[in-house]
Amino acid sequence: GRYLQVTALGNAKDITGEMPFVPEVIATAIQFLRKYKALGTPELFRKSVSLSLMEELKKQLNKGLTLRTFLQRYREPGESEFMLLACLIKHYCSALAEPVFTVEVTKQIIVAQESRNTSQEEKLLLFQRYFQLLPTTNRYFLATLLPFLKEVADAQVSAGADGCMNADNLGIVFAPSTMYIPDDPTFGVTSATKAFSIMIKNAKFFPAETSLPFPSVKTEPQQGIHPKLRPRNISDPPTPPPRRRILPTPQKS
Known part of the structure; x- marks a missing residue:
């Protein structure tokens, strides 16, 4: 699972031994940035x-x-190496075919985020519910990426440097490569960024795995939502995900 050209999340193996289902490229990059306390580097993931x-x-x-x-x-890595790894993480996310x-x-x-009749607390519950519909490998990947980005955001805010990459700015960077519709990548982009x-x-x-039931959340159907984005029934219990669905192999650079 270490080659950029052939790695799919479905067969990824983290040879670092700490992040199951996470490709070595991502696991090692995250470990390296943490080890050298690089998360507060000004404009990390922006440059x-x-x-x-x-x-x-x-x-x-x-x-x-x-x-x-x-x-x-790199015996004494610095900003250049940190920026390289940040760009590599972004590249990996965008290189996935899906x-x-x-x-x-x-x-x-996106529909939940755009709902005007749903509170922020209810939206968060819906996001949690939908997150658990993802294939196992996707959940493990995101359950590693999201906490790492939270660490980055916290470190950036604490550093207080120019070009602070807080959670909102990181959302702008990562949503277009992780949460989009390939046939219409600009549709719902603002809502995806906020989500x-x-x-x-x-x-x-x-988390990658949870045994906790999700509370029922009621939402009113929204008017004017593009047909591509309208779920079958957002208030119904979620449909179980396909048993063996995995992400396709990343496209060649």
């Missing part, structure tokens, strides 16, 4: 790195080199 540097890293990973091995060359929030779940989340930010702020409520 880009040189295209040649990113292409060289992708080339090495696609040859079979693990990210952990690649990073051994968004990690599946199309059906994305539609339901993703809410999930970052409440990351502890989105």
Whole structure:
């Protein structure tokens, strides 16, 4: 599960041993940024790195080199290396052939976020319910990514530096590559961004596994919602997810 070209969340293996179902590329990048206390680095996840540097890293990973091995060359990593790993995490999310929030779940989340008759507390409950509809591998991936982004947001706010990447700004960065409709990627983009930010702020409520029942939440049907985004019945109990559904292999860079 370490190659960018062939890794699918369904067969991902975290060789770090701490993050099941999370690709080594993501697990190692997160560990590295935590280890070197880089989460408060100004404009982390906002700044880009040189295209040649990113292409060289992708080339090495696609040859079979693990990210952990690649990073051994950096004895005293600094801002450049931190930005490179942040860009790599973003690239991995956007390279997946299907968004990690599946199309059906994305539609339901956007409808809930756009509902004017649903309180913020009720929206959070709906997001939790829809989150559990995701395939197991997707949930484990997001249950690793969301708490990490919460740590980043908290560190950024504490640092108080210019270009603070708080939860709202991280939502702007990550929602377009994780929570969108491939056939119409601009549809509901503002609502998706807000929903993703809410999930970052409440990351502890989105575990990979839960045995707790979700309270019933009633919502009124919304007028003027695009047909593509209208769920079958948002107030009905959720439909169980497909048993063996996994994300497709990421597209080649």
